Structure formats: structure tokens, C-alpha cells
Amino acid sequence: MTRIELTVDGSKVSDEVEPRMLLVQYLREKLGKTGTVIGCDTSNCGACTVHLDGRSVKSCNVLAVQANGHEVTTIEGLAATHDGAEGELHPVQESFRECHGLQCGFCTPGMIMQAVDLLEENPNPTEEDVRLGMEGNLCRCTGYHNIVKSVLHAAGGVR
Numbered sequence: 001m002t003r004i005e006l007t008v009d010g011s012k013v014s015d016e017v018e019p020r021m022l023l024v025q026y027l028r029e030k031l032g033k034t035g036t037v038i039g040c041d042t043s044n045c046g047a048c049t050v051h052l053d054g055r056s057v058k059s060c061n062v063l064a065v066q067a068n069g070h071e072v073t074t075i076e077g078l079a080a081t082h083d084g085a086e087g088e089l090h091p092v093q094e095s096f097r098e099c100h101g102l103q104c105g106f107c108t109p110g111m112i113m114q115a116v117d118l119l120e121e122n123p124n125p126t127e128e129d130v131r132l133g134m135e136g137n138l139c140r141c142t143g144y145h146n147i148v149k150s151v152l153h154a155a156g157g158v159r
Contacts (some may be wrong), residue, residue, distance in 0.1 A: 001016040001017065001018065002016065002018075002068075003016055004065055004067065004068040005021075005068060005086075005128065006068060006070055006072060007026070007071040008031060008072045009072070009073060009074055009076055009080065012095075016031070017065065017107045019063070019146065020063065021064045021065075022060055022063060022064065023050070023052075023060075023062040023064050023066070023067050023072070024036055024038055024048040024050075024059035025050065025056075027050070027059060033074045033076055035074055035075035036048055036049075036050055037106060037107075038060060039106070039107070040058075040111070041060055042060070043058040043061040044098040045107070045110070045138040046111070046114060046137030047107050047110040048060045048110060049111075049135075050073060050113055051071075051072065051073040051108035051113060051116070052067060052070055053071050054073075056114050056115060056116075056117035073113075075109035075113060078093065078112065078113070079093065090112075090116065091154055092119065092151070092154040093112055093154065094112070094154075095153045095154035096108065096112055096147075096150040098150075098153065099146055099149045100146045100150075101146045101147045101150030101151075102121070102136070103139065103141040103143045103146070103147075104141050106140060107139045107140065111137050111139070111147055111154060114134055114137050115133075115151045115154065118133035118151065119151070119154060119155055121133075123155060124155060125151070125152070125155055127148060127152065130148050130151045130152060131144070132147060132149065133151075134151065
């Protein structure tokens, strides 16, 4: 067992973990952050995307011990990271709701986390920029049109 200390969704966490435990397993099984979804377990689908020190990572490709000393934001903690009122959604979450980018919802947490990172890096993306920036996240409903529309709509609100 290895001791880790990290900040998850703004709360300090200290825990003992198996060195081989994946970050996605730690978030879901130890912290109950089930919004982070296990999709393919091979880092292909992006359903497990979280922010590690503000950058999107596929948490099925990161060991929990690698997050030691770092800050992790999950979909549950995303709303708290912007300057909105208590209980208000992050603008990207709101845009996905408004533009019907949610679909079945399985991929949605990873899509939103990736979109937030994309918009922080490029606040004025073109449709092609969004499609390229989101290509590591797969939608099993194959409804990319509304996801791209949601990200472009959010670009106006995130600025």
C-alpha cells in the first residue's frame, strides 16, 4: 500500500492505495465519484476523462499514485470551478443541456471535461477545431453533431 494525498473537487484527500490502482478506480470505488465513467478500460473512449491540474487526462490511463500531490477535478466538481452561483452548472454543462449534447449520457462526463479543456486552450474554436479536439472521446450513440454544437455554443458562454 502507498499513501497518497491529493485534492479532489476542492477537498483534500489522504488515503492508502495499491500501487497498481487506476485513478478511475480510486475516484469511483474509494471516493464514490461515479460520474467518472469506465468505458473501454483501454483509454480509447474517453468516458473516464477528468482534469489533473486543470488538464484533461483519461483516468483509466493514470495510476492513483501518479495523482499524489496534484489536484483532480471530476464532473461532480466541475460546476464549483467557475464563478457561477452555488448550484449553478458550469457553462459547458449548461450548453450540453441546452443543445441536446447529452444523448444517452454515458460519454457525457468525459465529453464535457474534454470540452472544458479544449475551450480553455482555444476559446474561439472552429467546428473543425472542436472535432479534432474531441476526437479522443467516443460517443456510442454516434451523435456528434449535437456534441459539436454544444461545444461551439459553450465557446460563446465561456469567453
